[in-house]
Amino acid sequence: MFDNTASSLAASGVPRYHLTEEHHPENGTLLGFWLYLMSDCLIFACLFAVYGVLGRNYAAGPSGADLFDLPLVAVNTSLLLLSSITYGFAMLEMQRDRLKATLVWLGITGVLGAGFLGLELYEFAHLIHEGAGPQRSAFLSSFFTLVGTHGLHVAFGIIWLVTLMFQVGKHGLIPENRRRLMCLSMFWHFLDVIWIGVFTFVYLMGVLP
Amino acid sequence: MSAHNDHHHHADDGHSHGTLKSYVTGFVLAVILTAIPFWLVMGKVFSDSSVTAMVILGFAAVQIVVHMVYFLHMNAKSEGGWTMLALIFTLVLVVIALSGSLWVMYHLNHNMMPAHDMRHMP
Numbered sequence: 001m002f003d004n005t006a007s008s009l010a011a012s013g014v015p016r017y018h019l020t021e022e023h024h025p026e027n028g029t030l031l032g033f034w035l036y037l038m039s040d041c042l043i044f045a046c047l048f049a050v051y052g053v054l055g056r057n058y059a060a061g062p063s064g065a066d067l068f069d070l071p072l073v074a075v076n077t078s079l080l081l082l083s084s085i086t087y088g089f090a091m092l093e094m095q096r097d098r099l100k101a102t103l104v105w106l107g108i109t110g111v112l113g114a115g116f117l118g119l120e121l122y123e124f125a126h127l128i129h130e131g132a133g134p135q136r137s138a139f140l141s142s143f144f145t146l147v148g149t150h151g152l153h154v155a156f157g158i159i160w161l162v163t164l165m166f167q168v169g170k171h172g173l174i175p176e177n178r179r180r181l182m183c184l185s186m187f188w189h190f191l192d193v194i195w196i197g198v199f200t201f202v203y204l205m206g207v208l209p
Numbered sequence: 210m211s212a213h214n215d216h217h218h219h220a221d222d223g224h225s226h227g228t229l230k231s232y233v234t235g236f237v238l239a240v241i242l243t244a245i246p247f248w249l250v251m252g253k254v255f256s257d258s259s260v261t262a263m264v265i266l267g268f269a270a271v272q273i274v275v276h277m278v279y280f281l282h283m284n285a286k287s288e289g290g291w292t293m294l295a296l297i298f299t300l301v302l303v304v305i306a307l308s309g310s311l312w313v314m315y316h317l318n319h320n321m322m323p324a325h326d327m328r329h330m331p
Contacts, residue, residue: 045306089232196272
């Protein structure tokens, strides 16, 4: 059967190895970056599972209800949510080819992200100062691993953002920079999605009796 | 310049763009879906904490969908459907990893010595 087809193709001239109507993604980078985000999602799923298993093992130490400062978490959540929409505004300005407005919105996004990171570091320093560091109990180990991994992602996102602001400032909104900005957009919104899981599963459910 | 950009916009046609309206809609929905869980927990609205837990998990699931649609512009057509396929595959793995871990580890402490006896040990 196969030989028959192959020989008939060879007889008809040029052999074809794929269907002509098969769809190829027009921009492979964005699909590839999406696949990276999905694998990153699996890392967070494992960390969430670890927290789900160990989150109530306090080792006679402080619990979430003793430690978590919900107003601070609410401020942090709103900072990250605001940074998501300001990045959206930067993307809209990029589509309209307005270089300066894009840079301004990117800068605001970076400041909001840095504010989020600063508050998180303040919270971590406060917990460690109170003797509730990662070595205190399984609950705190898994808490610091999960929230710290998210914070590390935000930190790298800010470094990437600043780098891109210099690139856009130097070379303008060339196709390469647009592609990079789209990748960072996906990354930034993805971190906000993960944070929904963190503030719900870790903070809000952690203070419930 | 504009001809060049038209060409460029065609080049990344597989990725859908947001509009101002979609970003603002998503943001307003996200703010509402964030504020209600915080209010439920901080205001101690339900006396039963397992009810609160179920409700805020439901709100989180809805908010994740809102972010996916309005901020990440997920739809079945972008990149020829491959992003949606990758997302569904990842969700299956996430559900297996999360529910499997919680289910298996739920009985972790069953055969252990009662924890409170530790205090009386030398």
